[in-house]
Amino acid sequence: MKRRRETEKQSSSELRSAIEELSLLDAMKLNHHPVVADEQENATHLPLKPFLSLCNFILHLLDKIGPTMAVLRQDINRNIQRLEKMQESDPKLYSNVVEMLKKEASEGTSRKVTSCSKAFLWLTRSLDFTVNLLELIEKDTGVDMEHAVEEAYESTLKPWHGWISSTAYRVARKLVPDNKTMIEILISESKDEETFKDDIKTFTTLLIPLLDDIHAILETYRLDRLKAT
Numbered sequence: 073m074k075r076r077r078e079t080e081k082q083s084s085s086e087l088r089s090a091i092e093e094l095s096l097l098d099a100m101k102l103n104h105h106p107v108v109a110d111e112q113e114n115a116t117h118l119p120l121k122p123f124l125s126l127c128n129f130i131l132h133l134l135d136k137i138g139p140t141m142a143v144l145r146q147d148i149n150r151n152i153q154r155l156e157k158m159q160e161s162d163p164k165l166y167s168n169v170v171e172m173l174k175k176e177a178s179e180g181t182s183r184k185v186t187s188c189s190k191a192f193l194w195l196t197r198s199l200d201f202t203v204n205l206l207e208l209i210e211k212d213t214g215v216d217m218e219h220a221v222e223e224a225y226e227s228t229l230k231p232w233h234g235w236i237s238s239t240a241y242r243v244a245r246k247l248v249p250d251n252k253t254m255i256e257i258l259i260s261e262s263k264d265e266e267t268f269k270d271d272i273k274t275f276t277t278l279l280i281p282l283l284d285d286i287h288a289i290l291e292t293y294r295l296d297r298l299k300a301t
Contacts, residue, residue, distance in 0.1 A: 121167070127148055218246070
C-alpha cells in the first residue's frame with residue numbers, strides 16, 4: 073500500500089514536471105518567424121533540456137502502460153540519447169536544438185538514419201502521438217483504448233512509417249491494456265478523474281502551440297516530410 077502511494081506521488085510529480093517544462097518553454101517564447109532562411113536560423117531558439125524532459129515524460133508514460141509500446145519506447149530512448157551525445161560535444165552551442173539542425177544541414181548529413189535531425193523529427197512525431205492520444209482520453213475517459221491508440225497512431229505516426237514499423241505497431245496495439253486498467257494507470261497521475269482531465273488539458277494546451285513552432289522549424293530544414301527507411 074505504501075509503495076502504491078509512493079508510485080502515485082511520483083507519477084503526479086512527473087506530469088506536473090512536464091507541465092512546468094512546457095510553461096518554461098512558453099515563457100521563453102520560441103520566437104520563430106517565417107522570414108528569410110538565414111535570418112530565421114539566427115532568430116530561432118529551442119532549448120534542448122526542456123524538450124528532452126518532455127520526451128522523458130513520454131518514456132515514463134509508456135513504462136506505465138507496460139511492454140505494449142516497447143517499440144515506440146525504444147525509438148524515443150535511442151533518439152534522446154543521440155541528441156544528448158551531440159550536446160556533450162559542445163554543451164553551450166548545442167543547448168539549442170536548432171544549432172544541431174544547422175550543423176547537419178551545412179554538412180549535408182540531415183537525412184542520414186543516425187542524424188540528430190532525424191532523431192529530433194521522430195521525437196517530435198512521438199509528442200504528436202502523445203498529444204493526440206491524451207486528447208482522446210480527456211474527451212472521453214470511457215474510450216476504447218485499443219481504438220484510441222489506433223486513431224492516434226493513424227493520424228500521427230503511420231503516414232511516416234514503413235511496412236516493418238507499421239506491422240510492429242499493429243501487433244503492439246492488440247496488447248494495449250483494457251480501458252479500466254489503462255485509466256487506473258493514468259489517473260494515478262492525479263488525485264481524481266476531474267483533476268486528471270484538467271492536467272491533461274493544461275498539458276496539451278501548452279504543448280500544441282510548441283509543436284506547431286517545431287513543425288515550422290522542421291519545414292524550414294525540409295525535414296517534415298521524411299519517412300522511415
